[in-house]
Amino acid sequence: MAQAVEAAPPPQRAGRRATSQAQSVRRFKWLVLSPFILVMGAILVPVLFVQLYFSFHSYTIYLGNWWEAEFAGLEIFRDVLTDPRLGWAIIRSLLFATGSTLGCFIIGFALALLMYRPFPGQAVYYIFFILPMLTVPIVIAYTGEMLLYQNGPINGIISSIIGQDVNTQWLTSANLALTTVMLMEIWNWTPFTFIVMMAGLSSLPREPEEAAQILGANRWHIFWEVQLPLLRPVILLVLILRFLEAMAEFPKTWSLFQGGPGSATETVPVYIFLTTWQYFDISRGAAMSYVVMVLMIIIVLGAIRILRREKRSLDRMYEGEGTA
Amino acid sequence: MTKSQKRLAYSVFRYAVLTFWLAVVVFPIFWVVGTSFKPDHEWFAWPPVYWSQTPTWDNYLNVWTTFASYADTQYVQSLQKPWIALRNSLIISLLSTTLAVVTGSILAYGVSRYRILSEARMFQLLVLRMVPPIVIVAPLSLYYAALNLLDTVTGLVLIYYITSIPYAVWMTKSFIDEVPYEVEQAAEVLGASRWRIIFEIVLPLIRSGVVATFLFILILTWSEYLLALILSKSEVVTLPVELSKYQGSSEGRVYGRQAALAVGITFPLIIIGLFIRKHLARGFSFGMVRR
Numbered sequence: 001m002a003q004a005v006e007a008a009p010p011p012q013r014a015g016r017r018a019t020s021q022a023q024s025v026r027r028f029k030w031l032v033l034s035p036f037i038l039v040m041g042a043i044l045v046p047v048l049f050v051q052l053y054f055s056f057h058s059y060t061i062y063l064g065n066w067w068e069a070e071f072a073g074l075e076i077f078r079d080v081l082t083d084p085r086l087g088w089a090i091i092r093s094l095l096f097a098t099g100s101t102l103g104c105f106i107i108g109f110a111l112a113l114l115m116y117r118p119f120p121g122q123a124v125y126y127i128f129f130i131l132p133m134l135t136v137p138i139v140i141a142y143t144g145e146m147l148l149y150q151n152g153p154i155n156g157i158i159s160s161i162i163g164q165d166v167n168t169q170w171l172t173s174a175n176l177a178l179t180t181v182m183l184m185e186i187w188n189w190t191p192f193t194f195i196v197m198m199a200g201l202s203s204l205p206r207e208p209e210e211a212a213q214i215l216g217a218n219r220w221h222i223f224w225e226v227q228l229p230l231l232r233p234v235i236l237l238v239l240i241l242r243f244l245e246a247m248a249e250f251p252k253t254w255s256l257f258q259g260g261p262g263s264a265t266e267t268v269p270v271y272i273f274l275t276t277w278q279y280f281d282i283s284r285g286a287a288m289s290y291v292v293m294v295l296m297i298i299i300v301l302g303a304i305r306i307l308r309r310e311k312r313s314l315d316r317m318y319e320g321e322g323t324a
Numbered sequence: 325m326t327k328s329q330k331r332l333a334y335s336v337f338r339y340a341v342l343t344f345w346l347a348v349v350v351f352p353i354f355w356v357v358g359t360s361f362k363p364d365h366e367w368f369a370w371p372p373v374y375w376s377q378t379p380t381w382d383n384y385l386n387v388w389t390t391f392a393s394y395a396d397t398q399y400v401q402s403l404q405k406p407w408i409a410l411r412n413s414l415i416i417s418l419l420s421t422t423l424a425v426v427t428g429s430i431l432a433y434g435v436s437r438y439r440i441l442s443e444a445r446m447f448q449l450l451v452l453r454m455v456p457p458i459v460i461v462a463p464l465s466l467y468y469a470a471l472n473l474l475d476t477v478t479g480l481v482l483i484y485y486i487t488s489i490p491y492a493v494w495m496t497k498s499f500i501d502e503v504p505y506e507v508e509q510a511a512e513v514l515g516a517s518r519w520r521i522i523f524e525i526v527l528p529l530i531r532s533g534v535v536a537t538f539l540f541i542l543i544l545t546w547s548e549y550l551l552a553l554i555l556s557k558s559e560v561v562t563l564p565v566e567l568s569k570y571q572g573s574s575e576g577r578v579y580g581r582q583a584a585l586a587v588g589i590t591f592p593l594i595i596i597g598l599f600i601r602k603h604l605a606r607g608f609s610f611g612m613v614r615r
Contacts, residue, residue: 028518029440035427036489043467043482044460051463111345114338125342127598128349134597135353136547138564139586143356146579153355153372187352192608199605199613237609248456251549255568269458269550276462277554285462293459300454304447311612318614 054286069283076287086288088263089271090295096182096267097246103186104242105235108193116201126198133191137251144184145171145256171256174264181253181265185246193238200234201227205320233310233317240303247296268292360384360583367579383584406585409566416477416562417545420484425538428492429500433522435493436500437508446494450610453490461554468555475557483551488541491607495540498611499533500526536603539596546593563589
């Protein structure tokens with residue numbers, strides 16, 4: 001469908017009208033882009049320069065005016081790049097993002113597989129299942145705390161199911177803290193993978209499946225060899241978007257743990273936040289941000305390449321469906 | 325096993341799994357709503373109080389009104405009343421969302437009909453949303469401080485505008501792509517201007533899509549925490565930041581109050597979200613998944 005409407009404006013009779021048409025399109029283009037360019041030019045571009053400035057000048061909050069900070073050359077970058085804490089933070093972030101993405105994906109996909117064919121109660125389950133996604137992340141963090149403290153209801157419930165006292169230290173054990181945040185992230189965002197997989201599954205064409213059935217394939221084969229390849233674009237989309245969002249997760253990690261216990265939950269966003277707003281080391285924070293930004297842009301550009309490819313196959317699928 | 329037995333077994337299995345997940349989803353929501361009606365001695369009771377014996381409106385009264393019948397000054401005296409935060413949240417999210425959707429949908433029209441942004445540019449737009457905001461937030465706050473934009477509505481609106489634009493453009497474009505071009509061609513032949521075509525033909529045709537986009541972005545802006553936390557100090561505190569102030573105060577945990585505020589913050593989002601539930605997949609996937 002998208003391709004169908006990308007046709008040039010209707011052909012004009014005279015060449016002159018065509019040029020004036022092209023001119024008016026160009027005028028329209030800049031007019032429409034102007035608010036966007038304006039805001040970007042006024043905010044984002046200067047901010048990137050400010051960031052670069054601080055990465056090369058040593059400055060902390062305690063040192064007078066920031067525009068008089070001392071030039072430090074590449075020293076701050078060297079400092080940041082050899083900082084093992086940043087390395088660990090990156091590893092932690094990657095672990096957190098991978099774990100929560102896989103968790104969301106497996107649960108969401110499983111639920112979607114169970115639900116995409118109509119059955120009594122489908123709509124009710126659907127409505128309840130999307131609720132966590134509509135909840136404010138910071139609310140989830142505090143609700144998590146109400147549920148997970150040592151004498152809290154979650155341990156209470158587990159105790160009464162197992163029949164013996166369980167006192168898992170969800171919030172105070174350094175070994176568990178990152179997992180706790182991960183569980184909250186999974187609770188929060190499984191609805192996202194669920195709804196997208198539902199949409200993907202229910203817009204799959206039926207013919208390949210029916211053909212395979214006629215050829216005598218069992219359900220398992222149909223799933224692995226017919227449905228899964230057709231779902232590839234949707235699956236990649238979900239994994240990529242979820243992973244990137246999880247890399248940026250801040251509200252839950254910060255409000256529950258502030259990086260602790262020890263440094264168990266010190267993910268990249270938390271470490272940058274600590275450096276800048278707790279140690280007030282603006283320069284280090286800026287240089288760190290720069291390093292992370294470059295890293296993330298590389299990851300994002302890679303992700304975008306995949307997304308572009310997969311979007312084409314999605315568009316083809318909706319076109320083939322003819323209802324898009 | 326016969327075929328019908330198999331089907332029955334599958335059906336039982338399905339309901340069992342789904343109901344288990346239903347419990348996982350509902351229990352935290354039940355708990356936070358329940359806690360918001362509990363008096364303070366039930367907040368941390370052991371064994372946990374699942375169903376309050378003495379439900380009370382005190383938490384709500386205390387958080388949302390000045391007519392608290394109980395412990396008026398006990399927990400909340402140092403806190404800003406949430407109404408101010410509510411007003412800030414409303415103004416900031418409505419303003420930035422409106423700006424993003426209006427400029428974004430016109431841009432989306434241009435992209436859909438005249439390709440004023442190439443496909444590559446459109447995808448580059450996503451970088452704005454996909455790179456974690458934490459990486460620019462420190463220089464942003466210093467830059468804002470220099471411009472006197474720190475702790476102002478304008479400052480937050482501008483940055484939310486930037487982070488919402490990718491969603492606004494992509495989502496509305498996916499709706500505009502579905503409108504057949506013939507209608508506009510006819511209008512053009514009849515001499516309608518481009519702006520008339522946009523405002524009187526295209527946007528009304530995708531009305532429900534525009535509303536969905538608006539509400540979708542509203543949900544995201546309303547719940548945003550990091551930028552709001554850093555770019556506001558005391559004046560334009562938004563609701564999520566206000567909620568975080570109930571944490572770690574010297575009086576200890578105030579779960580009941582927190583819960584009452586949390587319910588107030590989340591309730592409108594759930595209503596909005598359920599209202600646009602058919603478009604959520606499209607929204608979160610930047611219009612790439614259409615359902």
